[in-house]
Amino acid sequence: MKHNFGAGPCILPQEVFQEAAKAVLDFNNTGLSILEISHRSKEFEEVVAETESLVRELLNVPENYSVLFLQGGASQQFAMIPMNLLPEGGKAAYLDTGVWASKAAKEAKNFGQIDIVASSKESNYTYVPKGFDIPLDATYFHYTSNNTIYGTEIFEKPQTTVPTIVDMSSDILSREINVAEFDLIYAGAQKNMGPAGVTLVIVKNDLLGKSGRSIPTIFNYQEHIKAGSMYNTPPVYSIFVSMLNLRWLKAKGGIKAIEQENIIKARTLYDEIERNTFFKGTAAVEDRSRMNITFVMDTPELEAEFLTLAKERNLIGIKGHRSVGGFRASVYNALGITSINALVDAMREFEESHK
Numbered sequence: 001m002k003h004n005f006g007a008g009p010c011i012l013p014q015e016v017f018q019e020a021a022k023a024v025l026d027f028n029n030t031g032l033s034i035l036e037i038s039h040r041s042k043e044f045e046e047v048v049a050e051t052e053s054l055v056r057e058l059l060n061v062p063e064n065y066s067v068l069f070l071q072g073g074a075s076q077q078f079a080m081i082p083m084n085l086l087p088e089g090g091k092a093a094y095l096d097t098g099v100w101a102s103k104a105a106k107e108a109k110n111f112g113q114i115d116i117v118a119s120s121k122e123s124n125y126t127y128v129p130k131g132f133d134i135p136l137d138a139t140y141f142h143y144t145s146n147n148t149i150y151g152t153e154i155f156e157k158p159q160t161t162v163p164t165i166v167d168m169s170s171d172i173l174s175r176e177i178n179v180a181e182f183d184l185i186y187a188g189a190q191k192n193m194g195p196a197g198v199t200l201v202i203v204k205n206d207l208l209g210k211s212g213r214s215i216p217t218i219f220n221y222q223e224h225i226k227a228g229s230m231y232n233t234p235p236v237y238s239i240f241v242s243m244l245n246l247r248w249l250k251a252k253g254g255i256k257a258i259e260q261e262n263i264i265k266a267r268t269l270y271d272e273i274e275r276n277t278f279f280k281g282t283a284a285v286e287d288r289s290r291m292n293i294t295f296v297m298d299t300p301e302l303e304a305e306f307l308t309l310a311k312e313r314n315l316i317g318i319k320g321h322r323s324v325g326g327f328r329a330s331v332y333n334a335l336g337i338t339s340i341n342a343l344v345d346a347m348r349e350f351e352e353s354h355k
């Protein structure tokens, strides 16, 4: 068994892979592959409807929010958000907690004035800035709830009355959230919801249609809402596999249940990082992520050797992002505690053999 700690596209449950494979050959006894059915067919309309209703149920999405399945990844949202929301000459506020957050701000600069309310760039994003002010005349405030590369996570929405937008690409569905606190939530599916190719957007309806800008149809949230995420051909297979994964999550007891598992998984690994004399965490303890756990060695010369051992033990994808180095264990929903234990065992084995 391979233990997939990859940061994204990520591990999904084995049973999801099996059902997804079956549907490639014969989707719902139609005698057709899911890859060849019409996106306008009754069968696929049911898939979209069920995917939306699972998102609404699992995340407790209020009625006055739309749920969209779009393409272009989270990166397209970086541009779509200001394009839809910022009036000419308008201003938005961004919190800079990493590469994704700063890319989001960079795109927004094409559409208006961008205030960076705080940044931890000077420490290579090892912590989340606190105690910053969000200007009240900003059209919206944007932040990234989980910093996939640096292993930091923001669990509490920063206090503000300014409409708040959050990139939850790498922690969506991993913990309970109050959707009503946010005005727009987006997430590329491939970190914790499904395969690459679909992006989830949850948007409060009355946030839209106020910028006075002319927006190309394909980038206009209101057009996608009107068309029920079918303005153009949607990513049929990615939505289907996401639905299977959401069904799996619901059967497991939903977000409350998975959050408890995620807490235990993260604690188990952080405990070993703290205990083991060869390893140390890179993120500030109070900001540590439950989804992406970053750590390095006191003696970097040994890192290659640990990667070799990890490979022998079928631990996949633990090499850290090049901008942080060391290791990163992404421990998304579908990764079981067995895999965490396998990594912990390898870390102990390494320590024993180097004493």
Ligand SMILES: *Cc1c(COP(=O)(O)O)cnc(C)c1O
Pocket: 008, 072, 073, 074, 075, 076, 100, 144, 146, 147, 148, 167, 168, 169, 170, 188, 189, 191
């Ligand atoms: C991976 C990631 C992105 C980029 O997602 P794409 O779907 O590849 O555009 C954006 N934000 C966060 C937090 C991510 O982890």
